[in-house]
Amino acid sequence: MSSGTPAEDIEILLQSGYRYALSLTHNSTRAEDILQDAWYAVLHAGGPHNKPYIFQAIRSRFINQYKRDLLVPLIPLDDINEEDYSTYDTPFYHQDYNDAALEQALSTLRTAEREALFLTAVEGYTAQEVAELTDQPRGTILSMLHRSRAKIRKYYQTIDTDTAP
């Protein structure tokens, strides 16, 4: 965050914030709105211009706006359906999926799953860091990550099956 000019750093921060908001909302317009709201708050509070701070601001606004209980349900580890893990046994590799397909696949995920995937895949967060940011148990995060990847694989398998000659 300090490799470029202050303006460049802010642009990078805003783009990261937008992507995080997009992972939560899965909607570009809503992502922009939440980012703008969060950015106002960060500037007004004179808060630090870094990812953890703006991510927290985005997340709290997302939760406040759309009711956390409805959009970010916590699923205890005990509730995980063992069948979901069956697909993990077979290494998943799909070269042909494109953005549109992935977008569709991501839309099948719950918000919390998409968020956890984004934070680990894009931002490089560890499960522990995601757990701290989202205030959830690390085990829950790990299970969400497994489940969300499984859902995506399953989605592509369905596509492959449907499009098979």
Added chain:
Amino acid sequence: MKNDPTTQQIKHYYERKNLSPKKLQELMDISQQQDRKKTSLASKSDRWLFKNNMSIAASIFFAFIIGTQMFFYLPTDNEALAERITKEILLNHQKQFNIEFQGNNINELRTHMQKLDFNLIQSNRITELGLEIIGTRYCSIQGEIAAQIKLKDNVGNIYTLYETALKENLKKLTDEEKTVNGLAVSTWSEHGVFFGLVGSKTR
């Protein structure tokens, strides 16, 4: 897990997502406006501090000047003592108390004034002025026993001479001559005796 194709695909997917240029510019503008606002506030704050610091500095400066002036103009302990003595001998002179012992020279007066804690002496200044001794009486100057000697000049003007022991506090006083209410007042010391003379200014 990071090399997992799904993870990689998700990473690439999000990395290609960007804010619209319009929205990005909007947010950057907000940031710049906020910075300008902060700068403006800081500038106002600096000006306020500058003004107040100037006021404080001016106050300290004037306080120093006034303090210095007061230091120089306020009477010191010695000046205050000299002032009190002048007032005291002036007042006593104006009361014109009767003399207790008559005599026309110091030696004669000395024989009458046995209670003094110092020896009466003939001041050179009195000799120079050509004043004639009439008599004396006991009095006090600033609580210390003293002799009040009545004198007159050749035209009959009455003078009062005070003599008292030159104590430590009186040693610090310098010789003075001043005119108060038309009367000449002089104070000085000779040979361990403090003198104060009040009389006609014309003399």
